[in-house]
Amino acid sequence: MSAPHAVHKSWALHDRAVEVIPLATQTHSKAPREELREVEPCYLARGQGCRVFDVDGNEYIDFRNALGPITLGYRFPDVDDAVRRQLDSGIVFSYPHPLEVEVAERLVEIIPCAESVRFLKTGGEAMAASHRLARAFTGRDLLLTCGYHGWLNTMSRPGVPEAIRSVYSDLPWGDPAPFVEAFERQPDGIAAVSVACSYADLEQGREFLPALRSITQRYGALLIYDEIVTGFRLRRGGAQEYFGVIPDLAVFAKGVSNGMPLSCYLGRRDIMQRVEDVVISSTFGGDALSLAAAAATIEVYEREDVIGTLWARGRQLHEGFTVLCERFGAPARFEGVSPLGQLCFDPPELFLRFNAELLRRGVIPYQVCYPSFSHAEADIDEALAAMSEALAAMREDGLFD
Ligand SMILES: Cc1ncc(COP(=O)(O)O)c(C=O)c1O
Structure with missing residues (x-):
């Protein structure tokens, strides 16, 4: 980039926003970081493929992908055309739209546990x-959760009455022992185990998920998968397809409609x-716009090897980054599998500086760097070149040697 990186308009908007919008955003993970005032683009104006453009006119290769839902790419023609076509006949109606049936039927074909949607x-x-x-199905109150399931289900923060908090227990990913102990303590009390995969240790799911499946069955509880990130990314049918362990219920959201707001809860009839x-x-x-987007997204996944591309581009990124870390002696690595690899620095504070160096060079990283179908090999190479410069600058400053 020739002109020096400037984000004045972004931060001017941010300073206006904090007067009327607490946190300046609706999504905590999108909150700009004060430490990155000189470099972070608080406001993005548009996207195209794997790139986004901020209100100051800077261009970035984006690995946040709107925090996951952009699996095909920004302004993906099939999806956007489907939304435009649907807009010509209406958004939401007084009776259901046929797309509800069509998309539900497609999801039943694709997702192993889905009988109803x-x-x-x-x-x-x-x-x-x-x-x-x-809870209604089992007549039990207790829920064992594992991983983040959205703000409505986050019980550890203020604003949740103790009576409600007391019927949730959040347990860590990977080790079935605490789940076994919970069931032994309350054999008839637990309605379900609700689990989202941990990205950094995803492969532990090979033993962990079968263990949860058998313990829930033994005690007459249900198994629920949060496939909000894993669905249409790890596999079309998410972790249940990848690991071959089928839950009773599951939720798919982000990847299913390439950015239009749609979530699907589905499972046993x-x-x-x-x-x-x-x-x-x-x-x-x-609403018919989101369902039109979902129908088009599902068709693209059918026609093109989207999943194979997410894995391949993720692998290219991970392998390239590993080589750079070795070259510069950087204490960093990608953990987990390539469509949703977790970027880890040791100590973690170095990640903030890495963000600053990359933003300056036209790349938006994220803790989970999401490749999209629109990242071409050349885009990943370009991002790796920026990462190389970023790590070199960090080493020059004595952050590692
Ligand atoms: C695994 C997982 N579950 C649930 C959610 C919540 O989804 P939403 O923000 O659409 O409510 C998220 C959001 O990031 C997520 O990553």
Whole structure:
């Protein structure tokens, strides 16, 4: 980049925003970092393929991908055309739209546990719906959770009554022992185990998920997968397809509609049928624009080797970064599998400086660097060249040797 990197307009907007929007954003992970005031683009104006452009006119190769939902790329023609076509006949209606049936049928074909499907807007609310169904179906209150399931299901923060907090227990990924102990303590009390894969230790799922499957079955509890990130990324059918361990219920969201807001809770028909008396209902649940985006996204996954590309580009990034870390003696690495690898620095504070150096050079990294179908090999090479310069600058400053 020839002109020096400047983000004045971004931060001017940010300073206006904090007067009227707490945290200046609706999404905690999008909050700009004060330490990066000179370099972080707080506001993005548009995207194209694997690139985004901020309000100051800077261009970046983006590995945040809107925090996961952009699996095909920004402004992916098939998806955007489908949304435009649907807009010509309406957004949301007084009775269901046929797309509800079409997309549900496609998901039943693709996702191993899916016999029935329903739609909402956000991942967190669909997880809450699956928890409600599990409690109604089993007649039990307790939930064992593992991983982040959205703000609605985050019980450790202020604002949650103790009575509600007391029917959740959050346990770590990877070791079935604490789950076994919880079931031994309350053999008839636990409605479900609700689990999101840990990205850095994803492969532990090979033993961990079968163990959860068998213990839930033994105690008459349900197994729920949060496939909000793993769905349409690890495999189309998510972790359940990848590991071959099938839950009773699951939630898919981010990757299913390439950025349009859609979440799907799905699973065994007998459990899903309980929505009738549980009452899970939302005005915008079946909006036709998001469903048109989902239908088009699913078609692209069918036609093109999207999953293979996410793995290949992720692998190129991981292998290239490993070589750079060896060359510069950088205490960093990618952990986990390549479509959703976790970028780890030791000590973790170095990651902030790495962000600064990369943003300056036109790359947006993230803790989980998401490749999209629109990242070409040349884009990854360009990002690696920026990473090489970033690590060189950090070493020059004596941050490692
Ligand atoms: C694994 C996982 N579950 C749930 C959620 C919550 O989804 P949403 O933000 O759409 O409510 C997220 C969001 O980042 C997530 O990564």
